[in-house]
Amino acid sequence: MKHLLSMKQLTNDQILNIFNVARAMEHGQRSAMHTDKFAANLFLEPSTRTKSSFHIAERKLGLDVLHLGENDSSMTKGESLSDTLKTLEAIGVNVAVVRQSEVGVLNDCTEDLNLSVINAGDGCGEHPTQSLLDLYTIQEHFHTFENVHVAIAGDLKHSRVARSNAHALTQLGARVSFITKPEWQDDSITNHYITMDEAVEQCDVLMLLRIQHERHNDRSSQTTYLEEYGLTKQREAKMKDHAIIMHPAPVNRGVEMDGSLVESPKSRIFRQMTNGVTIRMAVLQTLLKGEL
Template identity: 75%
Template sequence: MKHLLSMKQLTNDKIHHLFKIAKDLENGDLSWQAEGKFAANLFLEPSTRTKSSFHIAERKLGLDVLHLDGMDSSLTKGESLHDTLKTLEAIGADVAVVRQSEVGILDSCAENLNLSLINAGDGCGEHPTQSLLDLYTIQEQFEEFEGLHVAIAGDLKHSRVARSNAHALQQLGARVSFVTKPEWKDSTFSHRYITMDEAVEQCDVLMLLRIQHERHEQKTSASSYLKDHGLTKERESRMKDDAIILHPAPVNRGVEIDAELVESEKSRIFRQMTNGVTIRMAIIQALLKGEL
């Protein structure tokens, strides 16, 4: 396996292999270094966590890093994404990390690439590296996925995070439920829909999603969303004692979650960010070593 474009590419064994590499890295094993290799990060949509954590992950592994956005590249002159990636390959890039808005385009680009291509988010399609860091964070808490109840709550219709996680969690043996407004339901999902009040009392993991205002024609009222569909302090008080709260961030405090809960005892939101560097190091190492 040369590329990571979708969670559907990964068997449970491959997921756990990545977790093993990540744990070794977390314990200080930096014996493998990619000195002399180059990473190209091409981010055509805004990003703080994913872009920064890839950069840090790449540098920790010894790669030289080239950063590009839409204004830096010849995409502004009409060049195709495929030709941009072929150019990066031709000048010596060994791995390319790409975030862009067109669902599925990376699949066709990957067919003729010798470098390793990593999907850092493709519109409303998938976000496999976010999914892996979420799964790694869940495993830290519970060790096993079998029998866990994970509720994914928020803007499902526009969420690549929900799409990647719902597939992977079910494959690993977890039970997945969704919480959302009626207009944000997605007919491509076959999972059960429950209310937020049901979710907080039943779930082991509550995975909140950002409201993606930039993809909406009509804005959602922040105060009404928190009251009707978000995680308020009162709802958090009804969660299981060992339940945890996840969010891919950026967090709209006071919208998806009460501001005081972002750094609460149950929250693993900033732990997810820490794990993001480690799991992305594991992905890059596995791909460049041919271990996936």
């Protein structure tokens, strides 16, 4: 496989192979260095964690890195994303990491490309490397996915993280439930909804999602969201002893969850960020070596 655009491309064996590569790197196994190769990070939407962790992962693998934002690309002059990627390929780029707002557009852009493309988020579509680091964090804690109950709570309609994780977790044998406001439900993901009060008592993993204010016109309801749908201190106290809290971040403290719970003993939020570098190294490594 040349590109990583969707979690639906990956078999369970391929996912677990990426984890094995990541774990070997984490335990000190020297990774192959790619000092003769170039990576281009094309981020046309804002990003802190994904962009920074890809940069660190690329540099740890010895890659030279080009950073292209919306104002650095000739797309501001009307060039298509497809032609931008063809240009990067023509000048010698080996792998491009792309974040942009159009769902599925990378599928058409990559048909005839020789360089590898990694989807770093396509609007409300998918975010496969975020899903992989989430899955890796869950496996790190539970050592399995079979019958692990994961509850995903938040803005499902606009969440690429929810789409990627809902598919991959189910494929790996986890039980997945969802919590959201009625207007944020998305039947293309699921019709299995529970309340947050049910979720905290039942789940092994509570995965909270950011309310994507930039994709909403009405923000008036966020003041009551925490009490109705979010993780309060009272709800956190009802969680199973072994249960963990996850969030892809950035966190709207006091909206999706009580701000003090970001650093609670159950939280794996910053561990997810650490795992993000390792997983992205593993993805880059397997793509560059043609082993994915």
